[in-house]
Amino acid sequence: MHCIPDAPDFEDGQLAEKALWDALRAQLPDEVVLAHSVQVRHGRAEHEIDILVLWPGVGLAAIEVKGGLVSVDNGQWYQSDSTGKRKLRSPIAQAQGAQHAFKDWLKDRLGSPLTSRFAYMACLPYTRVPADWQMAGIPRGLIIDQTGMHNCAALIRHAIEHEAQGGSALAGKFLERILPHLSGDFDPDSSPAGDADELEARQDQLTERQKVLLDSTRAIPRARFVGGAGSGKTWLAVEKARRLAKDGQRVGLFCYNKGLAEHLRREVSTWRQAKPVFVGEFHEYAKSLGVPDGAGQEYFDQGMPRLLKELAASLDVQTKLDAVVVDEAQDFAPLWWEGLLACLKKPDDGGVFAFMDERQNVYGRWDAGAAGTSIDQTANLVTLHIDENLRNTKRIAHTFRGFSGEHFLPRGGDGLPVRVIDCATEDALDVASDCVDVLIEEGWARNQIALLTTKERHPVHQEAFESKLIPEYWQAFHDDDEEFYGHVLGFKGLERSVVILCVNGFKDLARAPEQLYVGLSRARCLLMVVGDQKLISGAGGRDLELALGRAESWVPGV
Numbered sequence: 132m133h134c135i136p137d138a139p140d141f142e143d144g145q146l147a148e149k150a151l152w153d154a155l156r157a158q159l160p161d162e163v164v165l166a167h168s169v170q171v172r173h174g175r176a177e178h179e180i181d182i183l184v185l186w187p188g189v190g191l192a193a194i195e196v197k198g199g200l201v202s203v204d205n206g207q208w209y210q211s212d213s214t215g216k217r218k219l220r221s222p223i224a225q226a227q228g229a230q231h232a233f234k235d236w237l238k239d240r241l242g243s244p245l246t247s248r249f250a251y252m253a254c255l256p257y258t259r260v261p262a263d264w265q266m267a268g269i270p271r272g273l274i275i276d277q278t279g280m281h282n283c284a285a286l287i288r289h290a291i292e293h294e295a296q297g298g299s300a301l302a303g304k305f306l307e308r309i310l311p312h313l314s315g316d317f318d319p320d321s322s323p324a325g326d327a328d329e330l331e332a333r334q335d336q337l338t339e340r341q342k343v344l345l346d347s348t349r350a351i352p353r354a355r356f357v358g359g360a361g362s363g364k365t366w367l368a369v370e371k372a373r374r375l376a377k378d379g380q381r382v383g384l385f386c387y388n389k390g391l392a393e394h395l396r397r398e399v400s401t402w403r404q405a406k407p408v409f410v411g412e413f414h415e416y417a418k419s420l421g422v423p424d425g426a427g428q429e430y431f432d433q434g435m436p437r438l439l440k441e442l443a444a445s446l447d448v449q450t451k452l453d454a455v456v457v458d459e460a461q462d463f464a465p466l467w468w469e470g471l472l473a474c475l476k477k478p479d480d481g482g483v484f485a486f487m488d489e490r491q492n493v494y495g496r497w498d499a500g501a502a503g504t505s506i507d508q509t510a511n512l513v514t515l516h517i518d519e520n521l522r523n524t525k526r527i528a529h530t531f532r533g534f535s536g537e538h539f540l541p542r543g544g545d546g547l548p549v550r551v552i553d554c555a556t557e558d559a560l561d562v563a564s565d566c567v568d569v570l571i572e573e574g575w576a577r578n579q580i581a582l583l584t585t586k587e588r589h590p591v592h593q594e595a596f597e598s599k600l601i602p603e604y605w606q607a608f609h610d611d612d613e614e615f616y617g618h619v620l621g622f623k624g625l626e627r628s629v630v631i632l633c634v635n636g637f638k639d640l641a642r643a644p645e646q647l648y649v650g651l652s653r654a655r656c657l658l659m660v661v662g663d664q665k666l667i668s669g670a671g672g673r674d675l676e677l678a679l680g681r682a683e684s685w686v687p688g689v
Contacts, residue, residue, distance in 0.1 A: 160186075241312070258276055381476075386462070388622075455481075491648060524545060525545050530678040533672060552660065581631070582616050585650060632651060
């Protein structure tokens with residue numbers, strides 16, 4: 132027998148309904164469909180059919196069930212139980228109203244009227260009704276009482292065939308058309324991609340709660356916010372810039388990476404209130420003020436910031452900044468800081484807010500011994516620590532915990548196991564590319580996936596680089612339409628639901644730990660680590676070796 136639902140969860144006040152349900156389950160033929168508590172809305176009126184019987188070859192019955200002792204006195208129905216006696220709307224009238232509503236509702240869904248025989252009835256499992264009882268408009272055959280419970284299926288069939296409206300039996304094919312609308316079945320996206328949406332919504336909610344840190348430090352004019360990967364530093368940097376601009380300050384929001392700069396610009400573009408006077412890369416800011424463009428790393432690291440500092444001396448006060456906000460501040464070399472701070476209206480005590488992770492010094496801007504010394508332009512800022520990891524699942528966060536310091540505290544959900552794909556370094560690019568195809572087959576959307584390399588660029592990335600289409604390349608990433616192919620150095624501060632970290636070697640083994648730290652921390656929901664696991668463990672250290680040893684060993688397509 133087809134029951135909807137398979138096993139209703141009857142509450143204490145529904146014992147009478149359970150009694151009829153159990154009796155019908157025992158007496159009705161297997162081809163009958165039995166439904167409990169069918170909710171129907173007709174216009175603004177809401178109805179409920181306690182028990183609905185759909186009997187192919189016979190018809191339908193909508194049954195209102197009343198427990199306790201039911202009686203009628205001078206046309207008024209009553210119901211009595213341990214709490215006393217109270218008036219009751221006619222159960223036959225209730226069943227009749229629900230039946231009409233169900234027919235109208237079904238007509239709207241199917242596009243054709245229900246012409247099968249359809250009875251409305253009342254069942255009083257604990258009340259004896261005289262065999263010769265009748266009431267105007269209510270034949271005795273529409274009532275199932277206590278004495279009829281042992282034969283209730285036969286009584287329902289008799290009511291359908293002799294008392295019901297409509298002139299035909301319920302056709303089996305018509306019943307098949309009814310069932311999908313009655314059961315309300317739908318199959319949500321059960322792929323990992325669907326689960327990721329809820330997980331990332333929780334991560335976003337946790338991140339937004341970090342605003343309390345800005346609330347509590349609003350009186351501090353110069354501060355550096357130091358936190359590990361996934362602690363929400365970029366969100367905090369954008370929010371700090373928003374608050375400063377809203378207060379009427381001329382604020383600049385800076386970073387180094389082109390991809391992160393595009394992200395910051397897009398975030399700010401949605402604001403309706405005041406915005407920063409500049410959002411983007413340090414070097415673009417220098418050029419916007421008139422510093423000439425140049426070539427060579429030495430010029431960008433030393434020549435351009437020196438020229439900016441000299442130019443700042445002649446800038447009008449109105450052109451200078453009240454405050455600077457720098458995201459991924461560890462990427463800024465000492466001379467960059469000097470040039471940037473010279474552009475403040477008050478270089479010595481103007482607003483400076485640096486958001487940084489000293490352990491992600493992937494560009495080697497600082498020597499390890501320089502942090503916190505006079506060479507470090509952020510050393511005199513009030514230091515505020517952000518210890519919680521909010522943007523990654525706990526399983527992902529534990530893979531890079533060894534890079535994050537002793538106070539690191541994962542707060543995200545557990546998530547999916549980290550996948551480890553062991554292969555030769557020279558095969559890593561091909562294997563990682565295969566992983567993209569398998570992920571799409573699993574149900575992940577293309578725009579949820581990023582493949583990041585540690586040495587040579589992926590061919591898709593290389594083509595964009597050689598074609599000098601880097602602005603379009605980053606716009607495509609933020610347009611969020613396709614899978615993304617990049618390098619860990621360019622992906623700092625960015626993230627995607629799934630990251631395939633393709634360890635295809637290292638140009639500088641001394642910088643490998645920082646690169647691994649960045650690459651491992653870019654995934655929000657699923658991390659896949661592709662490459663020679665001995666090389667990865669040797670570069671990342673014992674903690675990473677242990678973490679990856681607990682991960683899922685995985686082979687694409689198997």
